Amino acid sequence: MGQSEPALRAGGDTDIAVIGALVADPGRCRILLALDDGRALPATRLAAEAGVSPATASSHLGKLTEGGLLAVEARGRHRYYRLAGPAVARLIEALQQLAPTAPVRSLRQHTRAQALREARTCYDHLAGRLGVELMASMIERGHLTGGDGTFDLARARRDQPVGYGHDVDYTLTASGAELLADLDLHLPARRRPIRYCVDWSEQRHHLAGALGRGLLDRFTQADWIRRTDATRAIRITDLGRQGLHDLLGIDLTSP
Structure with a gap:
């Protein structure tokens, strides 16, 4: 007996080729990277980021939106x-x-690449060397427990998707809660407080989740860091370098 019509409509396995086709175009990839800091940008700005004409950008944006990778407002x-x-x-x-x-x-490309590797946003939290050092310092000082911030590529290839971790359950300690109180930082109850990503440039864990978002917002409010208009790079101010050193012993002046 053949399958019923509802069963046939239920569908089969996921079709990752659809997503693969969307990210196969360099222009569309540049658009996705431009939006990886969590901001919403207009089509004209994204056309410039992708280095394509407005008409081509419109086509790319339509495909990315239809494919579920972008939202439009x-x-x-x-x-x-x-x-x-x-x-x-x-x-x-x-x-x-x-x-x-x-x-x-070019020198311009080199400068931009170095800035992204030092400090950048990864959607709604800090990444790059700053993001990794932030998490490492919190672990070393006992504010976080559950892992050591290292990334095991061999284990990841066996057990989990590369790029976003689920195997380490980081938790905030009592001293970590005191740190957040000192910063006047309150985490929303509706969101998982601590997650982590595997940083692509540093190959270590950087902090994500509600805590990662909260620290990004708090450091921005304190003028420790400033977003740049042109890229996802974050500029650490002189005030921020001193504050990060005093708060968590982070020193990004040395390699």
Whole structure:
């Protein structure tokens, strides 16, 4: 006896080739990377980021939105695009970890690459050397427990998707709670407090979840860090370098 019509409509296995086709175009990848800091940007800005014409950008944005990787919102007569959610950001981070590095052909590209590796946003939290050092210091000082911040690539290939970790259950300790109280930082109850990503440039864990978002917001409010308009890179201010050193012993001046 053949299958019933409802059973046939239920569908089979997931079709990852659809997502693969979406990220196979360099222009669409540049759009996704431009939005990886969690902001919503207009089509004109994304066309410039991707280095394509407005018409080509419109086509890319339509495909990415239809494919579920982007969400769009209207603001007056303009349409703003953002990543559809944290899962898309995790996909981008995982792809960056697996992908080869792009060749650097100019001083400008070198400067930009170095800035991204020192400090950047990964959706709604800090990444790069700053993000990794932040998590490592919190572990070393006993504010976080459950793992040591290292990434085991061999284990990851066996047990879990590369780029976003589930095997280490980090928890906030009593001293960690005191640190948050000193920072006047309150974590929302509706969101998992501590998650982590595997940082593609440092190959170690950086802090995500509600705590990662909260620290990004708090450091921004304190003018310790500043977002840049052109890239996902984060600029650490002189006040921030001193504050990070005093708070967690983080020193990014040395290699």
